[in-house]
Amino acid sequence: MADASSQIASTVPTSRPGRLSEFWRYFKENRGAVIGLYIFAAFVLIALGADILAPYDPTAQNRAATLVPPVWQEGGSWSFPLGTDPLGRDMLSRLLHGARYSFFVGIVVVVVASFGGILIGLVAGFAPRWLDTIIMRLMDIILAFPSLLLALVLVAILGPSLTNAMIAIALVLQPHYVRLTRASVINERTKDYVTSARVAGAGRLRLMFITVLPNCLAPIIVQAALSFSTAILDAAALGFLGMGAQPPTPEWGTMLAEAREFILRAWWVVTFPGLAILVTVLAINLMGDGLRDALDPKLKRS
Template sequence: MADASSQIASTVPTRRPGRLREFWTYFKENRGAVMGLYVFIAFVFVALFADLIAPYDPSTQFRSAILQPPVWQDGGTWGFPLGTDALGRDMLSRLIHGARFSFFVGIVVVVVAATGGIFLGLVAGFAPKWLDTLIMRLMDIVLAFPSLLLALVLVAVLGPSLLNAMIAIALVLQPHYVRLTRASVLNERTKDYVIASRVAGAGPLRQMFLTVLPNCLAPIIVQAALSFSTAILDAAALGFLGMGAQPPTPEWGTMLADAREFVLRAWWVVTFPGLAILVTVLAINLMGDGLRDALDPKLKRS
């Protein structure tokens, strides 16, 4: 009787953990990715609640405290924890509100670039040879130019503004999604489940968006995480060159541009915006590495 019950128990399949739990199991093995995730969550919290966290309005000028260093005030309280800039504006408040602009840029750029890139990649993967070749050669032409230089040219044509900078960066990043999606589609099209759906009568649109696309999302998610950091970095670069967000917008790249002439006199007006960009981009890149490890089945340990 005991032998029979043990045989039955051994034949009962064990319940697999949920996808989210399985993802977290592999993701947390990369400690750098976990640290990056915590830092990313902290920056998102700061961006969402900037109005409540910032001690001052980012545009308020304190004429009596121009280029004040980050020092203790009378009574042991912080007046300006990170000092002030050349117009007497609180650096901490501007950095906090700058996080909101940077994350807004990242979200908009990734959504626009991924939406257009995924659609063109699906079309190229399912289209006739001539259309596939046309789409990919256009993407190759875009990739032939240095990304920041091409974004700079597009902003110069459209006009310097934060909106035009986001459009330019999204157009520059879109070919990466096209190539990645097309490669994933070509790899999936020959598999049995796609052939079975075609035999069952599924049309091209159903195969593209409901059958193949869900199985191509893992590398696209990783690319989106890495594109997020690239968008923040490119937006800061365009702002530094005067082609992105315009003063008095508290964007990190614009803050660096305004502080160029005070590098030797006031180190804090350059150091803190640069550190904000560095820490944010590094955290997102570390998180992207963890996403790759957790979503790529070839990297999962059995």
């Protein structure tokens, strides 16, 4: 009986690991992606808990403590571990609150750009040839302009503010989602499961949003991760040019703009916001590479 039971057990197929565990198995093979994920998680926690972590109000000025160096440099003070800016505002508090603004910018831009881009890409993928051609030529025209220059023009038209900067960046990034979604839709439309759904009587909207779209999400998720870092970088660039967040908003690009004339006298007022942008964008890009490796079946190693 024992031998028979063991034989039966050996013939029972083992269940495949869940999708999440399979995803994590491929994702963790990329050590850089795992490090990027941890840094991004810390970035999110800092953004959510900035009010608790920041020792001071990020806009509070202390005229008696202007350009105080970091604590490890001569003349530094433990009251201001990363020093102060030209108006006596605590650099640590402003950096922590700047993470919240950058995270907010990334979320809003990715949601707006991906929603509009996926919708237009689905329409283009299922539309008649003439409508598809018109849509894609419009996207090509937008992509022909340098992204930062086009965003700068849009913000100049709408008016300098963080909200208008987010709108402009989202519009500039949207064509990438349109092209990616359209290409995925066209690739999926010819497959048997779509033909079966059409024969079974599925309407066009059901084919678009229920049948095809879920199978196009893998490259879109990767694009969203990379767009998150692009949004942070472009928002910082617009803030540096005075077309994004306006003073005294503690946004990293605006902090760089306010401190550029003091770069030789007080290195910390420029270095710390620049490092914050560098580390955050690098971490998100590394995480995006890991997502690509884990979600793209062509890149998976057996």
